[in-house]
Amino acid sequence: MYQFTLTVAKMVVRLFGKVEVKNKHLLPKNEGYIVTCTHRGWLEIVILGICVPRSIHYMAKKELFENKFIGSFLQKINAFPVDRENPSPSSIKIPVKLLKSGEVVGIFPSGTRAAENAPLKRGAVTISNLSKAPIVPALYVGPRTLKELRKMKKATIIFGEPIYINTTSKDELAAHTELLNEQTILLENQIEK
Template sequence: MTVVTFYTIAKTVVKMVLTPAYRIQVTGLENFPKEGGVLLCANHIDNLDPPVVGITSKRPVRFMAKEELFRTKWTEKLMHGLNAFPVKRGMSDREALRSGLKMLKEGQVLGLFPEGTRSKDGKLGKGLAGAGFFALRTEAAVVPCAVIGPYKIGRKLKVVYGPPIDMQPLRDRKASAEEATEMIMNTIGQLIQEHSV
C-alpha cells in the first residue's frame, strides 16, 4: 500500500468520524490554491488540530511533527503514512527546514502551527520564526487558517481558510523571518476575530 493510498483512506475515515462529532464547518476553501507550493499556517488549540486541518484541506498536507512520535518503528511508519515528517523541538532543526523547503519548491502543501505548541487558554500566542523562514525563502502561497473551537462533542467547530497573504513586499526588502511570522499571525488573528461568534 502506498503512502498516498494510506493517507487517502485515513483522511476519509477520520473525516467520517470528526466531521459529525464536532459539527465541523469549513469556510474559505475557494482561497486555497489548486496547485503550486502552499505554506498553510494555522493556530493551535487542540491535539486534534492536525487531523482537522488535514481533512478540511483541499489537498494533501505535509505536517511537521515532534520527533518523539517517530521513535518506534510502528509510529514512524504511521507518521510517514500520514504525510508527517519529524522536527526537533526547542532547537533549529536544519534537516527539517531543508525538507520543508524542498516540499514547497516541489509544489506540495506544508502545514505549520507557528506557535509551536498548543495554546493553554485558547488565545493566539506568539509565532516562531520558522513560518516566516519558509514564507520568505520560497515563492509558495501563504494561506492562513483559523481553527475556532471549542472541541466539544456536538458543538460547532469552525475552520476558516483566508486568502493567501501577499509576502512579496517582505521578500523584496529582505524582511526578517520574525517580521514575516508576525504578519502571518496577525492575519490568523483577524480571521479568528471575524469568524468567532
C-alpha cells in the same frame, strides 16, 4: 495511508459533529503552499486535513517519532520530524523541497499546543521566503477532543488571504511573522461576527 486515514476521519467527524469551512476559495489551486493554523489540541490537525482539498505534509515534533509504531504511522500519513530545540538544515530543506514540487505543508507556528495564544515562531515565514510559496493562515475554533465533538459542538476552520514573502532582510521576516499573527487575530474577529 493518508487517504485511508482521511476517509476514516471524515466518517467519524461527520458522525459525531459538524464542520464549517469558511473562505475555502482562498486556498491556492496550482501551486504549493504552507497552511498555518492555531494549535490548542489534536483535533484541529484532523479537521484541517479534512478541510484542505490536497494532502498536507505536517511538520511534527521529533519526540512523536521516538515510538516506532507511532513514528511509522506518522510517516505514512505524510508527517516529518522536526527538532524544535535544535533545528537542523533538514527542518528547512524538507518543506522547501515539498513546496517547490507543488505540495502543501502544514505548520503550527506557535510550535506547540497551547491553551492561551503562544508567540509565533519564524519558521513558516522563513520556509515561505525560501520556497517562494505563499502562507495561508488558518484558524480553528471548536472542540479540542473527540469527546467534545461527540457533544455535537461545531468545528469551524476559516482561511485567510495568502501571504507572499520575498525578502533578504531579517527585519522584514520578523515583520511578516507579526503580519501572520495579525491575520490570525483578524480571522478570530471574522468568526466572532
